[in-house]
Amino acid sequence: MNQPVLALSGISKRFGAVQALSDVALDVYRGEVVALVGDNGAGKSTLIKVIAGVGPADTGEIRWEGKPVNIAKPADATHLGIATVYQDLALADNLDVVGNLYLGQERTQAGLLDEIRMEKQATELLTSLSVRIPSVRIPVAGLSGGQRQSVAIARSLLGDPKVVLLDEPTAALGVAQTAEVLDLIDTLKKRGLAVILISHNLADVKAVADRVEVLRLGKNAGSFRAGEASQEEIVQAITGALDNAVSRRKARHTEADGGDASEPA
Amino acid sequence: MNPLKNLRSGELGAWPVIIGLFVIWAVFQLLNDRFLTAQNLSNLALQVAALGTISIGIVLVLLLGEIDLSVGSVAGLGAATLAVLTIRHGWGDIAAIIAVLVLGALIGVLQGTIFAKLGVPAFVVTLAGSIGWLGLQLFLLRPEGTINLPYDGTIAKITHTNLSPAAGWIIAILAIVIYAAAVFFNRSRRLAAGLPAISLTQALIRVVGLAILIGAAVAVLNSWQGVPLALIILVGITALVDFVLKRTRYGRSIFAVGGNAEAARRAGINITAIRISVFALASLLAAFGGIMLASRGYSAGQSTGANDTTLIAIAAAVIGGVSLFGGRGSTYGALLGTVVLGSITSGMFLLQLDSSIRLMITAAVLLAAVILDALSRRGRKAHGRA
Numbered sequence: 108m109n110q111p112v113l114a115l116s117g118i119s120k121r122f123g124a125v126q127a128l129s130d131v132a133l134d135v136y137r138g139e140v141v142a143l144v145g146d147n148g149a150g151k152s153t154l155i156k157v158i159a160g161v162g163p164a165d166t167g168e169i170r171w172e173g174k175p176v177n178i179a180k181p182a183d184a185t186h187l188g189i190a191t192v193y194q195d196l197a198l199a200d201n202l203d204v205v206g207n208l209y210l211g212q213e214r215t216q217a218g219l220l221d222e223i224r225m226e227k228q229a230t231e232l233l234t235s236l237s238v239r240i241p242s243v244r245i246p247v248a249g250l251s252g253g254q255r256q257s258v259a260i261a262r263s264l265l266g267d268p269k270v271v272l273l274d275e276p277t278a279a280l281g282v283a284q285t286a287e288v289l290d291l292i293d294t295l296k297k298r299g300l301a302v303i304l305i306s307h308n309l310a311d312v313k314a315v316a317d318r319v320e321v322l323r324l325g326k327n328a329g330s331f332r333a334g335e336a337s338q339e340e341i342v343q344a345i346t347g348a349l350d351n352a353v354s355r356r357k358a359r360h361t362e363a364d365g366g367d368a369s370e371p372a
Numbered sequence: 373m374n375p376l377k378n379l380r381s382g383e384l385g386a387w388p389v390i391i392g393l394f395v396i397w398a399v400f401q402l403l404n405d406r407f408l409t410a411q412n413l414s415n416l417a418l419q420v421a422a423l424g425t426i427s428i429g430i431v432l433v434l435l436l437g438e439i440d441l442s443v444g445s446v447a448g449l450g451a452a453t454l455a456v457l458t459i460r461h462g463w464g465d466i467a468a469i470i471a472v473l474v475l476g477a478l479i480g481v482l483q484g485t486i487f488a489k490l491g492v493p494a495f496v497v498t499l500a501g502s503i504g505w506l507g508l509q510l511f512l513l514r515p516e517g518t519i520n521l522p523y524d525g526t527i528a529k530i531t532h533t534n535l536s537p538a539a540g541w542i543i544a545i546l547a548i549v550i551y552a553a554a555v556f557f558n559r560s561r562r563l564a565a566g567l568p569a570i571s572l573t574q575a576l577i578r579v580v581g582l583a584i585l586i587g588a589a590v591a592v593l594n595s596w597q598g599v600p601l602a603l604i605i606l607v608g609i610t611a612l613v614d615f616v617l618k619r620t621r622y623g624r625s626i627f628a629v630g631g632n633a634e635a636a637r638r639a640g641i642n643i644t645a646i647r648i649s650v651f652a653l654a655s656l657l658a659a660f661g662g663i664m665l666a667s668r669g670y671s672a673g674q675s676t677g678a679n680d681t682t683l684i685a686i687a688a689a690v691i692g693g694v695s696l697f698g699g700r701g702s703t704y705g706a707l708l709g710t711v712v713l714g715s716i717t718s719g720m721f722l723l724q725l726d727s728s729i730r731l732m733i734t735a736a737v738l739l740a741a742v743i744l745d746a747l748s749r750r751g752r753k754a755h756g757r758a
């Protein structure tokens with residue numbers, strides 16, 4: 108882990124009166140999962156959009172494998188090897204899994220769709236990611252939320268990226284499906300990919316991330332080794348106060364458990 | 373494979389239309405034993421040619437999740453333009469046909485651009501088109517109102533030519549051989565790639581099934597005057613458009629835009645170009661339908677393409693299982709739907725019932741088709757395939 112594959116520094120971005128990002132830095136290494144956490148409006152999505160080329164920064168520097176690069180449009184990011192999976196997965200429900208995986212980059216032979224090659228490669232890809240799907244020939248509308256998320260992530264891997272950005276991949280999922288997606292993130296990491304993961308769920312974050320980067324009000328507000336930091340410490344960095352709603356709630360509950368703190372009405 | 377199970381799980385395919393068609397044919401045959409004669413079926417084949425062609429264009433637009441209300445008027449305008457160019461201006465038939473097809477495509481580009489670039493709903497753009505092109509059609513046909521076409525010209529021949537029995541059989545055999553080759557080639561490639569493939573028996577059943585269907589049709593048509601050229605054209609267009617939809621990137625893009633335009637856009641598909649081109653194709657096919665209408669009636673008149681042409685073409689596609697919400701359906705479905713509606717028209721004619729009854733029965737069939745579709749969509753939802 109000598110040199111970060113992607114390194115951002117001094118990133119600032121303003122929307123009218125709102126300073127969405129100010130002087131933000133972020134490094135990502137190969138084979139590492141970095142969780143980007145922060146309260147609503149902290150600037151996480153804005154930072155992802157800067158990296159993905161959807162909404163370039165006003166100022167700041169982006170280095171790719173050590174060299175300064177300019178990411179002005181989505182194609183620039185794709186070209187470097189940055190793949191993004193947005194929260195609204197952008198799958199076409201009426202197309203089957205193969206159709207969605209290859210949408211916009213279909214393999215052809217003599218000008219015609221090479222369904223057999225695509226189906227074979229799709230099956231191999233999903234198997235290598237340990238994604239379990241009943242058939243790659245059913246419309247994705249028939250898949251569970253976790254399977255759809257997996258298809259969307261697998262789709263992002265077709266271009267052989269080095270960095271994958273995941274915006275809240277487990278937000279709408281149940282327990283089992285969340286586990287499926289977290290497993291998939293582990294697989295990506297084992298393949299040597301760098302993963303940037305946005306999540307509000309600190310349990311998920313601790314389960315899968317190596318490092319947690321906290322944003323608060325558009326600024327870096329803490330960096331933790333996921334294995335070492337406690338959930339309380341991270342919450343504290345997110346809210347910016349020792350005395351925050353989460354710790355107060357927790358304290359109330361411990362007191363209530365103690366049995367002698369109930370207030371008279 | 374089991375239709376009942378498919379009904380519950382929401383994968384009906386073409387079964388309802390096929391069963392519906394058999395029921396309709398059986399009923400009309402019981403009421404009038406001339407219905408299933410070679411002569412009447414030949415007539416039916418000719419009747420559906422124009423409407424079927426227009427309906428294929430509607431399929432493309434519906435796959436996008438849009439609608440084109442102008443196809444009838446574009447067909448009528450195409451017929452009128454054809455007559456004006458050949459009769460009044462002395463153009464050759466072929467040149468006039470090409471000009472009309474180009475006109476159709478340009479109309480589609482215009483309507484498609486207003487929809488795709490300016491964001492005006494397709495419903496409104498093509499509603500305006502349906503009124504405006506009808507106006508232009510009436511304008512062109514002034515002062516006579518109807519222009520007759522010669523009985524022996526190329527235009528007339530399109531729908532008044534029958535293949536010799538031998539030619540009919542050759543085309544039938546060619547079609548079966550191509551289909552069989554495609555089925556077996558695909559099967560062996562899938563097996564070679566280690567992918568699941570249909571069994572040999574299934575492959576044989578498909579090929580033999582198609583062979584019986586085509587063989588029976590050709591035998592019946594040959595026992596009257598031979599296979600009508602117009603029927604070959606219609607089936608050819610149906611197969612060609614289906615091939616483009618299923619086997620090319622362009623076709624895949626149409627399905628993607630109809631399924632989720634935002635997903636298609638993010639995948640790098642130029643959705644504006646796809647939309648404009650689809651409206652152009654729909655109008656082109658409508659103009660060609662107009663040429664067939666003029667050919668069949670040896671004339672272009674004020675009512676060519678008018679009345680219920682547009683709505684019947686849309687109804688045919690919907691009866692054939694094409695979803696109004698985009699992304700689902702096939703050209704073969706629309707072909708079947710057209711045959712269903714053509715059969716109703718033809719049966720009513722034999723029974724000497726007038727078009728009031730025909731319209732009511734058509735409405736009932738259309739409703740039955742959409743109700744079945746709604747039920748099967750519920751089945752899909754229940755099975756998680758919204």
Ligand SMILES: Nc1ncnc2c1ncn2[C@@H]1O[C@H](COP(=O)(O)OP(=O)(O)OP(=O)(O)O)[C@@H](O)[C@H]1O
Binds near residue numbers: 126147148150151154
């Ligand atoms: N296109 C925009 N125009 C104006 N303001 C914007 C725009 N996008 C984001 N902002 C503002 O920038 C700030 C950061 O927003 P951002 O979406 O990055 O937050 P987030 O951390 O992703 O929050 P959440 O957890 O709710 O998704 C917010 O104050 C937001 O209102």
Ligand SMILES: [Mg+2]
Binds near residue numbers: 152153
């Ligand atoms: Mg966000």
